[in-house]
Amino acid sequence: MVRRQRVKSRYSIIEVFVIGKGKMLNTLTLSAVVGKLERLECRSQDVVQSVLDAIRLKDDRLHGYLTVDAEEALRQAKATDEARAAGRTGRLLGVPIAIKDVLNVKGQPCTCGSKILKGYISPYDATAIARLRVEGAVFLGRTNMDEFAMGSSTENSAYGVTRNPWNPDCVPGGSSGGSAAVVAADEAIAALGSDTGGSVRQPASFCGCVGLKPTYGRISRYGLTAYASSLDQIGPMTKTVADAALLLQVMAGGDPADSSSLSVPVPDYTAALQKDLKGMTLGLPREYFVGGLHVDVERRVQEAIEVCRGLGARIVEVALPRSREAIATYYIIAPAEASANLSRFDGVRYGFRAAGAEDPIDLYKKTRAQGFGPEVKRRIILGTYVLSSGYYDAFYLRAQKVRTLIRRDFEEAFKVCDAILSPVAPTPAYRFGENTADPLQMYLGDIFTVPVNLAGICGLSVPCGFTADKLPVGLQVVGPALGEEAILRVGHAYEQATQWHQQRPGSPS
Amino acid sequence: MTAYRVTIGLEVHVQLKTQSKMFCACSTDFGQSPNTQVCPVCLGYPGSLPVMNRAAIRLTVMSGLMLGCRINPTSKFDRKNYFYPDMPKNYQITQCDKPLCLGGGVDIEVDGKSRRIGITRIHQEEDVAKNLHYAKWSGIDYNRAGVPLMEIVSEPDMESPEEAMAYLLALRQILLYAGVSDCNLEEGNMRCDVNISIRPEGQKELGTKAEIKNMNTFKGVFAALQYEIARQTEVVSSGGRIVQETRRWDADSGQTFSMRTKEDAHDYRYFPEPDLMPVALPDVLVAEWAASLPELPAQRRERFAREYGLPEYDARVLAADKAVGDYFEIAARGSPNPKAVSNWMMSDVMRTLSEKDISITAFTIPPDALAELVGLTEAKAINSNTAREVFSIMLTEGGRAGEIVAARGLAQVSDAGAIEKVVDQVIAENAKVIEDFRSGKAAAFKFLVGQVMRLSKGKANPQIAGEMLQRKLSN
Numbered sequence: 002m003v004r005r006q007r008v009k010s011r012y013s014i015i016e017v018f019v020i021g022k023g024k025m026l027n028t029l030t031l032s033a034v035v036g037k038l039e040r041l042e043c044r045s046q047d048v049v050q051s052v053l054d055a056i057r058l059k060d061d062r063l064h065g066y067l068t069v070d071a072e073e074a075l076r077q078a079k080a081t082d083e084a085r086a087a088g089r090t091g092r093l094l095g096v097p098i099a100i101k102d103v104l105n106v107k108g109q110p111c112t113c114g115s116k117i118l119k120g121y122i123s124p125y126d127a128t129a130i131a132r133l134r135v136e137g138a139v140f141l142g143r144t145n146m147d148e149f150a151m152g153s154s155t156e157n158s159a160y161g162v163t164r165n166p167w168n169p170d171c172v173p174g175g176s177s178g179g180s181a182a183v184v185a186a187d188e189a190i191a192a193l194g195s196d197t198g199g200s201v202r203q204p205a206s207f208c209g210c211v212g213l214k215p216t217y218g219r220i221s222r223y224g225l226t227a228y229a230s231s232l233d234q235i236g237p238m239t240k241t242v243a244d245a246a247l248l249l250q251v252m253a254g255g256d257p258a259d260s261s262s263l264s265v266p267v268p269d270y271t272a273a274l275q276k277d278l279k280g281m282t283l284g285l286p287r288e289y290f291v292g293g294l295h296v297d298v299e300r301r302v303q304e305a306i307e308v309c310r311g312l313g314a315r316i317v318e319v320a321l322p323r324s325r326e327a328i329a330t331y332y333i334i335a336p337a338e339a340s341a342n343l344s345r346f347d348g349v350r351y352g353f354r355a356a357g358a359e360d361p362i363d364l365y366k367k368t369r370a371q372g373f374g375p376e377v378k379r380r381i382i383l384g385t386y387v388l389s390s391g392y393y394d395a396f397y398l399r400a401q402k403v404r405t406l407i408r409r410d411f412e413e414a415f416k417v418c419d420a421i422l423s424p425v426a427p428t429p430a431y432r433f434g435e436n437t438a439d440p441l442q443m444y445l446g447d448i449f450t451v452p453v454n455l456a457g458i459c460g461l462s463v464p465c466g467f468t469a470d471k472l473p474v475g476l477q478v479v480g481p482a483l484g485e486e487a488i489l490r491v492g493h494a495y496e497q498a499t500q501w502h503q504q505r506p507g508s509p510s
Numbered sequence: 511m512t513a514y515r516v517t518i519g520l521e522v523h524v525q526l527k528t529q530s531k532m533f534c535a536c537s538t539d540f541g542q543s544p545n546t547q548v549c550p551v552c553l554g555y556p557g558s559l560p561v562m563n564r565a566a567i568r569l570t571v572m573s574g575l576m577l578g579c580r581i582n583p584t585s586k587f588d589r590k591n592y593f594y595p596d597m598p599k600n601y602q603i604t605q606c607d608k609p610l611c612l613g614g615g616v617d618i619e620v621d622g623k624s625r626r627i628g629i630t631r632i633h634q635e636e637d638v639a640k641n642l643h644y645a646k647w648s649g650i651d652y653n654r655a656g657v658p659l660m661e662i663v664s665e666p667d668m669e670s671p672e673e674a675m676a677y678l679l680a681l682r683q684i685l686l687y688a689g690v691s692d693c694n695l696e697e698g699n700m701r702c703d704v705n706i707s708i709r710p711e712g713q714k715e716l717g718t719k720a721e722i723k724n725m726n727t728f729k730g731v732f733a734a735l736q737y738e739i740a741r742q743t744e745v746v747s748s749g750g751r752i753v754q755e756t757r758r759w760d761a762d763s764g765q766t767f768s769m770r771t772k773e774d775a776h777d778y779r780y781f782p783e784p785d786l787m788p789v790a791l792p793d794v795l796v797a798e799w800a801a802s803l804p805e806l807p808a809q810r811r812e813r814f815a816r817e818y819g820l821p822e823y824d825a826r827v828l829a830a831d832k833a834v835g836d837y838f839e840i841a842a843r844g845s846p847n848p849k850a851v852s853n854w855m856m857s858d859v860m861r862t863l864s865e866k867d868i869s870i871t872a873f874t875i876p877p878d879a880l881a882e883l884v885g886l887t888e889a890k891a892i893n894s895n896t897a898r899e900v901f902s903i904m905l906t907e908g909g910r911a912g913e914i915v916a917a918r919g920l921a922q923v924s925d926a927g928a929i930e931k932v933v934d935q936v937i938a939e940n941a942k943v944i945e946d947f948r949s950g951k952a953a954a955f956k957f958l959v960g961q962v963m964r965l966s967k968g969k970a971n972p973q974i975a976g977e978m979l980q981r982k983l984s985n
Contacts (some may be wrong), residue, residue, distance in 0.1 A: 105557045118556070125550050127557060226556040230784035259559050260787050337783055341589050344600030345554040349650070361595045388591070388779035412575060 026051035028505070031096060031191040031244035038085070038095050045078040045085075048190065049139060052097050056142070057187045059278025063165050065173075065183035066142045067102050068110055074141035079426040081137050092251055094137030099189035101180050102143040104235065105151055106130050114146040114158040114176075117350040117372030125459045127224020128259065129193065129235050129252040136251050143363065144179030144192060148174050148374045148417040149343065150200055150228040152176050153446050156437055157376045165207060166506040167472055171430040174204030177243060180238045181208035185473075185506060192238045197228050198331055199425070199450025201236035202462035206425035206475025209504065211492070212238045212244040214450075217457035218263035220249070221256030227342040229262075229335035232454040241502055242463060246270040249485060265483065272484035274493040279313035282417030283491065286321040289449060295428045297468035302424045305465040305476045308498050309491065311365050311420065319414040319421060324406045327452040329442055330407065333387050333400035334455070340384030346372065408456040415481040420491050423449050425462045425475035453479055461488045464501040473501075514708040514743055518674050519666035521703045522681060523659050524691045525637060526569045531656035532636040533560030533603065538658070539695050544642070544651035552656035556609075559785050562587075566658035567610065567789060568799060569690040570634050570761040573660060574611030575803055576688045577629055577681075579946075581796050585610045587783040592776050594639040595648075598655050609633035610789070611752030614835055616684065617808070619677035625675045628665030635659050636724075654698075654790040658660045660690075664706065666716065671735035678702065678728055683807050684833045689864065695727055702731055707752070708742045722766055734759040738766055810835055818848035833870045837877045846882030847888050854884055858901055875904050883911035895968055896920050899918050924971040926978070929962070932970060933978045936961045947983060955979070 026034065026048045026266025037043045053071050060066055074097060081095035100106055103113045105123040105276025107130075112118040119410040126134060134140075147157035155163045163178045165171040166186040177194025181204035184192050194201040196214035205212025213236045220235045227233060236246035250271065285306065290299070310316050348354035348368030354365035373381070387396035414421060426446050436443040453460040458481055465476035476495065480488035496502050531538055534551035543973035551560040571581055588606040611632035618625055639655035641648055662681065668674045682693045682700065694701045702725060722738060725731045737759075742752055756775075757766040805813070807829050814825035814835070828838045838855055842848035859880070863873060883904065887897045892915055900911050900920065915921050922927060936958055937944065947954035962975040 111556065113556070121556075123557075124555065125558075222557075223559050224557040227785075258561060260561055260785060337781060340779075341591055341599075341601045342779070344591065344593065345556070345598065347593065349595055349601060350553060350598070351555070362593070365593055385779065388781055390777045390779070393779075393781070 007066050022189040025187075027055040027190070028187045029190065029241045031247060032241065034096055034190050035093065035247070041085075041207065043083045045097075045139065046075060046409045048095065049074050049078040049097050049141060051190060052141065055186070056183075059186055060183075060188055061187065062164065062169065063166060063182055063186055064161055065101070065144055065186065065188055067112060067114070067145050067158075067160055067179070069107065069142035071141070074139055077139040077141075084137070088136070091135070091137030093133060093274075095139060096137070097190055098133060098191035098248075099137040099142050099144050099180060099183050099443070100130070100140055101146055101177050101192070101194045103146060103195050103226045103228075104130060104193060106140050106143075110143060111226065112143075112160070113150070114148040114155075114160060115346075115373065115377065116159040116353055117346045117348075117368070121352045128221035128256045129237075130224060132252050132254075133248075142189075144177070144183055144189075145175035146179055147200075148377050149226070150195055150197055150233075151200070151339070151376050151380055153203055153443055154431075154433075154436065155179060155204070156433065159373055159374055165430045165472075166171055168430065168470070170326065170432050171472065172207065172433060174207030174426075174430060176200040176204075177212075177238060178207075180202045181210055181212065181241065182207050184208070184210045184238050184240060186383075187505065191244055193248070194236050194238045194380060195228075196226055196234050196236045196333060196450075196454065196464045197232045198454050201238060201449045202425050202450050202460055202475065202477060203447065205462040206464075206477075207430040209467075209473030209475075209501070210240060210507070211242055211245050211464070211496075212236060212462040212475075213249060213489075214460045215249060215253065215485055216263070216459045217454075218259075218261050219459070219485065220252045220482065221254075221259040221262045223256055223258040223262075227338075229338040230342060231337060231338060234454070236501070237276070242461070242489055242496050243274055244269065245461070246274055246493075247491050249489075251280075254487075260348070263483070268486055270485060270489055273490050276490050276494075277313060278491065278494045280307060281313070281420070281487075281491065282315045282317055282418040283309055284319035284421040285315055286324065286414070286421060287318050287425060288321055288324055289423045293427055294472065295468070296426060298424050298427065298429060298474050301466035301468075301474040302422070302476055305495060306422055308495060312494055312498055314491070316366075316422075317418055319416060319418055320406075321410045321421075321452065323403065323410045324448070324452045326330065326403050327407055327446055327455055330400045330403045330455060331447070331451045332383065332444060333396050334404065336380040336384030337388050337397050338384070340381045340388065343373075343377065343381055343503060348372070374441070396421055404455050407452055411456045411458055411481065413480075415484075417488050418476070419480075420484065423459045423477045423478040423479065423481040425449060429470070429472035429474055449477060458482050458484050459488055461492045463492045463495055464504075465495070466501055467498070467504075512559075512747065513711040514739075514746070515711055515713075516669050516739055517666045517668075517709070517719075519705040519719075520662075520664045520668070520674060520677060521705070522662045522664075523637075524573075524662065524685060524693065525699045525703045526542060526566050526658040526660060527689070527691050528563055528565045528569065528658050530563060530565075530942065532563050532658040533656055534565055536656065538651075542653055544649065544653060545606060547653040548655070552598060553652055554600075558716075560603060560783075562786055562789070563658055565860070566634065567791075568792035569658070569688075570632060570660045570689050571791065571796065571799055572608050572803060573662075573685060573690050574614065574632050575796075575800050576684050576806060577611075577614040577616060577632070577662075579611035579632060579789055580627060582608060582610055582612060582755060583792070584608065584788050584790050585634075586788040587786045588780045589783050591779045594638070595650055596655070598639065598652060602635060602638065603786070604635035604661075604781055605633035608788075610660075610791075616677055616680045617681050618673060619686070620672050620676050623749050625667075626672070627667045627673070630663040632660055632662050634703055635661060641696050643804055653697060666707075666719075671732045671739070674735055675728060678731065679808075683830065683832070687804055687807055687810075689804065689868070698726075699958065701726075702733060704731060706738050706742070708739065708746060710746075714914050717746075718754050720752065720754070720755045720766075722759055723756060726761070730759060730761055733761075733764060737764060741766065745860075754886060763890030800858070807832075814838075818850065818852065820852050824852050828852065828855060831870065836869050840877035841881040841884070844878050845884045845888070847884065850884050850888060851881060852904055862905065865921070874908065875901075879904060879910055886911050886915060890922060890924065890971065891915065892922050892967070893972055919968065922971050923966055923969045926974065929966070929970050929975050929978060932962050932965045933982060935965060936979075937982060944983060
């Protein structure tokens with residue numbers, strides 16, 4: 002494994018504060034950085050250095066990154082500056098992007114937050130990464146996550162927890178907790194996460210940034226280490242909705258290497274942001290606003306709904322009766338697929354290999370027993386069980402049928418509305434250890450996000466205020482299959498009407 | 511002693527002749543250095559995804575059509591889960607409940623009795639890697655991992671090792687005809703597992719079966735079946751019971767050994783492969799592929815008999831092997847007398863192949879060169895003895911018949927004047943033999959013709975020489 006490298010800074014800590022706002026490139030949005038670079042107001046090296054400085058200042062405590070390759074990032078940045086001088090263009094030329102440690106970037110580690118992939122260096126670029134690379138993006142580091150994306154708090158990482166930038170005693174959410182935290186803490190310009198049951202939206206909500214889960218198949222999964230193949234989707238985690246639209250624009254589109262990718266044309270997402278909410282109908286699922294909601298979460302979401310109404314949207318009630326079954330359905334389908342997907346981690350070809358094995362079966366047992374953490378083992382066992390002979394029909398097959406019903410609920414709802422509004426999670430960020438003793442309680446935290454993955458549709462998390470304890474709350478905007486334009490339009494209009502996204506956490510000390 | 515009936519079913523794995531692997535772009539070339547034809551997909555690296563090889567689907571469907579199967583309009587892939595060091599992902603992508611082909615059968619003939627052996631299904635899957643064992647360590651060669659494989663599952667329709675053998679040979683013949691595989695057993699292109707059970711004569715329900723694996727040759731399959739019939743018969747006749755189990759054939763000892771019983775059989779936990787979309791095969795596409803099918807061996811046999819006027823036996827021999835049939839057709843089309851070509855094939859060519867233990871593809875005389883040789887004989891440019899001599903020169907030194915005949919002055923002499931000189935010389939030198947001939951000894955005449963041939967160094971047209979001798983001696 003590439004060791005965490007000390008970030009070399011051109012500035013002293015004091016200088017960073019003295020240089021002042023104008024120079025704090027790391028705090029800028031992706032769109033702003035792109036603009037500054039294009040107008041030659043700064044160099045990619047300055048942007049990357051500024052982000053590296055922020056990491057150096059804050060990440061020992063925050064621990065959003067698992068690895069940062071400062072030298073390589075600066076080398077890439079210098080190369081893009083020279084390329085720009087030589088006339089090269091690119092939609093992300095010179096922009097550093099933080100990558101969740103589940104996506105393969107050639108030559109970089111990809112541990113998936115697991116001990117079992119310790120030392121593994123990826124030999125290839127994921128399609129999404131390749132598309133960012135073509136546009137000139139710089140890959141400066143790998144962000145922390147729940148092991149194999151299994152979890153909602155990043156507490157399941159084999160490499161330690163990540164702290165919530167708004168309150169260091171709280172979790173950042175998960176599984177893309179590292180990406181959410183580094184974006185919120187300005188230790189990144191933007192990041193990528195992956196979302197199987199809410200893993201982009203929920204940490205975005207907990208950390209107060211924007212998280213987009215595109216329609217299943219909108220972004221190629223090639224190179225995204227699989228957790229649950231029929232649910233996984235890569236998503237941008239950014240400071241603004243416009244930034245998410247820009248990253249989606251670059252990554253979206255069919256890929257011959259992923260049979261489940263959708264080869265329908267990619268619309269102009271940035272253009273979709275120009276429209277206001279007049280003439281739009283937004284649905285409120287009646288099942289999502291009854292009991293169990295944290296009081297401040299409910300208030301902030303209700304206020305957000307009123308803002309949308311004020312912007313000209315028509316608000317209607319919709320029914321998603323089968324969402325009640327979503328968690329149970331998800332915890333059959335996802336572990337079933339995971340149990341097969343994670344079989345390849347056996348110590349034979351790459352990653353961690355346990356010592357002292359007597360024969361191949363012993364090698365598997367020892368490697369997997371030592372290499373996987375408890376939550377991953379729990380889900381492998383669960384998945385193995387539900388696929389077992391005699392149980393398949395009762396569990397897996399039945400879950401697939403319920404999944405179809407959940408999808409139909411959404412199809413019905415989208416006959417009367419353009420997008421659906423709801424909380425992202427029933428609670429704000431909780432304290433470390435608060436939910437670890439009771440996995441089921443942790444699972445229930447995904448109740449509003451999981452149905453979106455099961456239905457294969459798209460969802461967006463936008464900051465919509467804070468709790469009394471100054472913890473961020475997220476508004477979820479759900480759209481139909483390939484309805485990214487609609488949810489980005491709602492998210493952007495709401496964001497323009499509020500100032501929540503401009504709020505930044507204080508230094509977590 | 512009770513008589514037992516034998517029931518045999520076969521599962522045949524056939525590697526398909528595609529350029530690239532089943533789910534990635536790696537080459538399928540056999541015999542390359544270990545782990546040189548690999549990529550993140552066939553090595554099961556994190557994040558890699560399979561992409562279906564359409565050519566492999568086509569070859570399996572073509573096989574199904576040749577074997578009279580129904581082609582499933584929609585088919586899907588599943589994951590079969592089990593851990594083994596030759597499995598990169600520790601699951602195999604295969605087809606469980608919706609295979610590409612269903613039904614069908616193969617006609618076999620044993621002891622003059624024709625039967626049809628039913629085929630249950632043909633499904634598509636990926637091959638596994640090859641484990642190599644050395645004294646102190648083992649290695650895994652992933653070049654084979656992901657090579658397209660089809661599994662042909664027969665009905666339990668065979669009742670003897672001979673029938674199983676006939677089925678395998680007929681199946682191989684058809685697949686070679688279809689051009690879907692090289693069916694080369696040495697290279698592992700074709701591998702076979704058998705299911706076998708016995709039951710007392712008169713009992714309706716089948717006995718408990720054993721599955722036998724690890725036969726690398728057809729002979730091995732035959733020997734394993736014979737051994738297993740004897741073993742099961744002995745167990746049952748001595749009052750024992752057959753347990754359902756998987757047994758391994760050990761070619762060295764000529765025995766089968768238990769690998770695992772039903773109790774510790776794998777639960778493969780099949781479920782639909784989420785990384786691949788279902789395969790839809792519209793009728794038009796299947797019809798298009800069906801139109802490109804080659805003729806079956808049986809059809810070709812009939813056509814050879816009809817089109818080239820060959821005896822049934824010759825047609826059968828020449829059509830049995832696709833390459834032999836192809837050779838014959840090229841030679842026959844280049845010759846005025848296909849029957850003569852057939853005669854050459856049935857005798858000299860086949861004998862050479864068996865003497866040298868080679869296949870027709872390694873035979874050094876090209877079919878058009880054989881046609882030329884046959885043509886020279888037919889035109890009486892050379893006699894049959896000379897033809898054999900030319901044949902052996904072509905075999906050892908190469909070259910064309912016409913050139914060899916010209917260069918070595920082997921052309922048959924049909925010029926009456928030239929032959930008459932030799933005939934006169936023979937008559938002058940063999941007064942005693944002529945006396946014998948005149949007193950009625952038929953052999954004497956043959957001797958005289960032989961003398962003419964000897965003196966002409968084999969070049970005299972034997973027919974003209976004979977007629978001339980006859981005429982002169984009866985004067």
